[in-house]
Amino acid sequence: MTLPHPRTGQVFESPVPPGAGWPGDPADAATPAAAGPADVVAVAASADLDALQAASSVCRACPRLVAWREEVAVTKRRAYLGEPYWGRPVPSFGDPDARVLVVGLAPGAHGANRTGRLFTGDRSGDWITAALHRAGLATSPTSTDGADGLRLVGARMVAPVRCVPPDNVPTTAERHTCAPWLRRELELLRGVRSLLALGGIGWAASLAAARDAGWVVPRPAPRFGHGATATLTRPDGVAVTLVGCYHVSQQNTSTGRLTAAMLDDAVATAVLAAGPLA
Numbered sequence: 001m002t003l004p005h006p007r008t009g010q011v012f013e014s015p016v017p018p019g020a021g022w023p024g025d026p027a028d029a030a031t032p033a034a035a036g037p038a039d040v041v042a043v044a045a046s047a048d049l050d051a052l053q054a055a056s057s058v059c060r061a062c063p064r065l066v067a068w069r070e071e072v073a074v075t076k077r078r079a080y081l082g083e084p085y086w087g088r089p090v091p092s093f094g095d096p097d098a099r100v101l102v103v104g105l106a107p108g109a110h111g112a113n114r115t116g117r118l119f120t121g122d123r124s125g126d127w128i129t130a131a132l133h134r135a136g137l138a139t140s141p142t143s144t145d146g147a148d149g150l151r152l153v154g155a156r157m158v159a160p161v162r163c164v165p166p167d168n169v170p171t172t173a174e175r176h177t178c179a180p181w182l183r184r185e186l187e188l189l190r191g192v193r194s195l196l197a198l199g200g201i202g203w204a205a206s207l208a209a210a211r212d213a214g215w216v217v218p219r220p221a222p223r224f225g226h227g228a229t230a231t232l233t234r235p236d237g238v239a240v241t242l243v244g245c246y247h248v249s250q251q252n253t254s255t256g257r258l259t260a261a262m263l264d265d266a267v268a269t270a271v272l273a274a275g276p277l278a
C-alpha cells in the first residue's frame, strides 16, 4: 500500500525504498546495502560525505534493528496511520561545514524513523531544534518533516546508532557495528571544533569514535555529566571540545531534569568552544 507524504503529497511505500523521491533521501536504487559489520567497516573507510550519507541510509547490518525499524514503519502510531514511514537508517542532518556537531543517541520511532530526518517530527526534535534556533544555528525553531525547509547553519546532527532500537536501547554489539559511520564522519568533518553529546551514550560514542579516528583522548576517560567538558585533539593537532548535555528525551524534558535554560547553556558552551561560525 502506498500513502502520501504529509507535505509533498507524493505517494510512497512504507518503509520508503531508496531513490523513490523522499525529501532528503541521499540514496538511490543502486546504492549497495551493507549486510554485516565487515561491510560497514569497509564502506565507511573510503566514503566521502555524500557516499557516507547514502550508504548508511540503506544499511542492513543489524538484523534486530532492521526488523524493528521496518515493523514500526508498518504498525505505526495511530496519529500517523495515514502517512508513509521512512523506516530506514537515518543519516546525519545539517551543515557539511559544521563547527558544532550534535551527537544524539538513535532515531525516534515515530520521529526520525517516520520523517527520515534526524530530530524531526517528535518532542525531542522540537527541543533541540528550538535551542539551535535560539543560538542562531537553525533557520527555523521547528522541525516537522524533511520538506519543511529547515537548514542548520554551522551545525550538524548525527546519531551514533542510525536505526531506531526497541525501547530506545541498542545492544553493545549494535553500537559497535554502527560506530564506523560516526568515526568516518569525524574524519570528514574537518571544520568541527565542538561535539555536543546528548546523554551518556552520545558521550561514550563520541569518545570511542574519536579514539578510533586516532584522536588523543584523555585517560582515564572523561565522565559524562550535564555541562561536563573535555578536550580531544585531532591528529593534526586541532583541539575539539566535547560538551555533555542531558538528552532531550521526553522523559528528561517532561520531568524537568533538562530545562530549556540548561539546554541553552550547553549549546552556548559548544558554540563558544567552536569559535566563529561564519
Ligand code: SF4
Binding pocket: 040, 056, 059, 060, 061, 062, 065, 066, 089, 161, 162, 163, 174, 177, 178, 179
Ligand atoms: S544501526 Fe547502524 S550499522 Fe546497524 S543497521 Fe542501522 S545503520 Fe547499519
